[in-house]
Amino acid sequence: MVNVEVVKIGSNIVNNAQVLNQFLKDFSQVSGLKILVHGGGSKASELSREMNIPVHMIEGRRVTDEDSLEIVTMVYAGLINKKIVAKLQSYLCNALGLTGADANILAAHKRINSEHDYGYVGDIDWVNIAGLKGLFDAGVVPVFSAITHDGKGQLLNTNADTIAAELAMAIKEHAQVKLTYVFEKKGVLYNREDESSVIKHIDYSIYKDLKAEGIITDGMIPKLDNCFKALEAGVQEINIGGPEMFKVDNELKTKLTWN
């Protein structure tokens, strides 16, 4: 391992077959060691509805009960992961799909929260770098779905953004790491209504200001908190933008750095 690129694709990319396909084609062209982490998309919710499995929420956050865990394991680790792997293979990218349980790459524990029980949600304890290196040596491109395990036989639902950040933080001790978040916008926007208002560079002090000014709000906050945690831990640079980043060199995107 010398350079490793960790790329996370969000649910809106996964949901759009055409966009996903073009992204996978471009990703397969990225040279060197690389890892793909994918979000879940809307299929899990659709399936829950079709199967009349109620979605429990606590303060706007989904509770992963046993039925929900079965659904996300089927959809994330089964359907989406394997479709992505088969597509990458067709582009001659030697993909291998994984959960954190496979080859014991991501060990987690069930989230402890004194007020609420969010169910089978996992917080990552450590990344098995030797295991990951073994897979790179075997010549494969790991493709992670957002499922981990506790080492005691229990699968756990884990945020895909967090998995990408934890992988990058662990890899940076052994290699140069590049972390990229791909989503449906061209980057973090000044003005949500204006797709071209991409903020080209955000460091931690700018980030605090943008939050205080109400420019960065809602769902972008946990996303960027997660990024700045990785930057603080020593990941050098994180890029956020649209899938075109992998095709057009000077494509708009947001670069995040600690300083």
Added chain:
Amino acid sequence: MVNVEVVKIGSNIVNNAQVLNQFLKDFSQVSGLKILVHGGGSKASELSREMNIPVHMIEGRRVTDEDSLEIVTMVYAGLINKKIVAKLQSYLCNALGLTGADANILAAHKRINSEHDYGYVGDIDWVNIAGLKGLFDAGVVPVFSAITHDGKGQLLNTNADTIAAELAMAIKEHAQVKLTYVFEKKGVLYNREDESSVIKHIDYSIYKDLKAEGIITDGMIPKLDNCFKALEAGVQEINIGGPEMFKVDNELKTKLTWN
């Protein structure tokens, strides 16, 4: 690779959580290189029913249309595969779950049948032995679900017995291979009503006699045809029996050989 043990567990083992758990515990104790292949169990049919997806049959054989393929990919490659992997990891067996698409280990083509279209069903073309060796070198125990791909992005439903046999036939060119089919009986029975009537040894000429006499019938015929194809191709010995085989040394079982 010097010795490799390929073990296939049938649907009735997968369906019984307690039996499956005990088997996985025993399997994790098997020393040396090993591969697990698992059948689907009844969950895919249950899910199809819950989702009101009709099951199409032609002459008693299931047609895998697009909806059915999604279901089996979710259930086999997602739910069952990952539950097995997490359980094996808890027994310190470094399992890694796969379809044939992952690391491009099993390449197949959509079955060609001039009379009927069985849908997305795959017949295996070749086994990627170098890829498999890479995984063994990485120290993992491959766990295959019954899904392959065509290399052009299409996943395919493939019989788990066949996957186990094809793996064994490919491995035997490079290593000593032991192939074992685990199911709910203690072996091939003389008398279906008598669990203790296990036929201890069947070679090809005995097999032909047993079929002619109507002792081996129905579902056992494609199962054993599959085994004798592997034996004819040079796999030395195949054992068929119950999960206790992995715990009790002198447990009843059926040994199959070509001569």
